[in-house]
Amino acid sequence: MQNADHVMILAEMVHDVRIIRLGEPDELPEQLRPWFGDSWGHWDGNTLVVETTNFNPRHPFRGIPPTDQLKVTERFTRVSAGTILYEFTVDDPSTYTEPWGGEIPFNRFNDLVYEYSCHEGNYALGSVLSGARYEEREAGRNQHD
Template sequence: MRIHLLLAVLALVLSVGVAEAGPYRAPRDAEGHPDLGGLWTSTSLTELERPKAFATLTVSDAEARAYEQRRPDEFANTDIDDIGGRQTEAGFWTVGARLARIDGKARTSWLVDPPDGRLPYSAEGQAARARQAKAHSDSDNPETRTVSERCLIAGWAAAGPPMLNSPYGNEYQIVQTKAAVAIHMEAVHDVRIVRLNAAHPGAHIRPWLGDSIGRWEGESLVVETTNFNPGDAFKTPMGMLISADAKVTERFSRTGPATLLYEFTVDDPKTYTRPWRAQMVFQASKGPIYEYACHEGNYSLPGILAGARREEADARGAGK
């Protein structure tokens, strides 16, 4: 009888323990909010748009391994189109990297809506994107070159928002206080300051990374960014366009001791036929965040301009 009673009590205790386990609950900061602080990395072979090699959002582990084990030169054949394309360099920089896993499934793109994994450009958006690409190929002076070439902010949209993974420099440090959350990224050492419970300034104030304000909603930090700088509309060299009048809404949620789910929605009627939504995952990193000496090592920009002047001189000499 005692044994039966003991087993019944034990079963009840175990059932209560299972019921109380529930979803992961992040540790708290001094204000009682989820603590997002620490070092994180978004390094992955997964891209914003789905490469031609895949037709679905998730693939089996076997399909993922086959994709991950290709030779570096094979990644050059997966561009989405003829403007930009991250994978042209991914094979060189991310040897050994994997497709990201969210909920245990290998993701072929960050885009979850539209479900085809393609950005829903309008005709006007496509035309504006082509104009921006052409303008940034102009070598008349430094100001016509891209912001990443000029070491103003990170390329590949790594600085965001939205913050996308580049082939390298994907370390981020999050520091939160009562009034703000700071996101420091390795690439070009950009720092986004998210002001909590604040309001956007007038439309004439347009920082390089836009104006970000945030609020806590349960287990998530929700960030709304507007007031984008038109000088950073064209995200090179991946070729994505976000107009100065766009609104990006981000959600940061810790889903485990070493994982941070990053979700965002882009609402930009000037460029797209509809809002689009994506999910990324950041993994905890031991770091460190290395020095990113962009200006000190920026030998390419003088070379680009010098090469353009040489081509002009050669053309004049040939009577063209």
Template sequence: MRGHAAAALTAVLLATGVPLHAQTSEVPRSSWGTPDLSGYWEYRTTTPLQRPTEFGDRAVLTPEEVAAYLPRRLADIGHERDLQLNADWWQPGDLTDGRTSLIIDPPDGRLPERSEAALERARTLGLASRLRPADGPEDRERYERCIMGRTVPLLAVPPPRLVQFFQNEDHLIILHEQKSDIRIIPIDGPTAIADVIRLWSGRSRGHWEGDTLVVETTHLNGAWTVNGTSADMHVEERFTRTAEGIDFGFTITDPTSFAAQWSVEFPIAPGNGPLFENACHEGNYSMPLILSGARAEERRAAAGSR
């Protein structure tokens, strides 16, 4: 009898669209009652940000299609890895649920149309750009300067991302292993930063909407870009604790760069700590070689013009 009752209850819950993690498991909570986000977490995936055009409007692949597509996807990731010479750091992860893209909106799984200014930013300010000047270290990308990684918003791309969340009633702190980045996010508190101040990681503020922590970030300095975003982009990140991990998503709104806002979703799984020091600048010969290489190119160009 109990089995029949449980089966009936499950059927009702499924019919009403209640998420399975909410139906069957208790969400861990803090002593003050909010969902507990603290702990070590990891996010990585082989799923591409944008849906390959060959998949059309298909958001999910069959297991057979995943098996056929995965070798090609890993080859693409390997090519990018080889360009960055960081093979030891790259662990691409799985094809999350067989999805064809991390982007869930627009429905085609691809970035909205971009303005000419956005395309130029993506070309000159993006991580893969080969067009940055090299007059001095300040000209170079934030990765090369060990300033920050992909921290705003969180983005599940190789290499793996291990983070530690610290939480109290009025703050969420995210400590990244990569670049030892730290984000201190006030929750339901007044801003303490003047509007005229622009920061590398922007100004983040959090608030609870039910059991979801919503973090909004603005006031970025524009020295870097996410596929063409500008300093005026608005990022909304959503952290929803489940029994198994965290359902994470973000939406970027930037009307001067994109014809529409775009949204991404992926799961964050429990990770194994502790975090290790990134030591980005320890033995770092990349920057002097980049700058000395630029000077050598200038000398060669000058000699050729004589």
């Protein structure tokens, strides 16, 4: 989702939301640490360039606690009607000897996307599924009457 001042990215898994402010960066107060860091972006042609700093210390970055020097730079480039090329660079001189990164194409998916569900430890799931199978059987029987 996008407007003139912000871009919002909603991840399907766990419904994580990132809000990216557009334009000139203005630092957030030190006590305000967004879960995914403070992201601001600008357009470079057809590429959205996003820089994120000020990561929440309680949210490990790839399993490693973030330092005050962690900076992630992302580039979102539309390369075709159905593809956005996502590129990222991680820079944290306190943790890594040099910046590292990668890229992956995001391809449009035209089918249904089902909500992410974590069923580990959900002991009611067996009953939920058996109830659904019962309803399916009954619906099938009613079609043959």
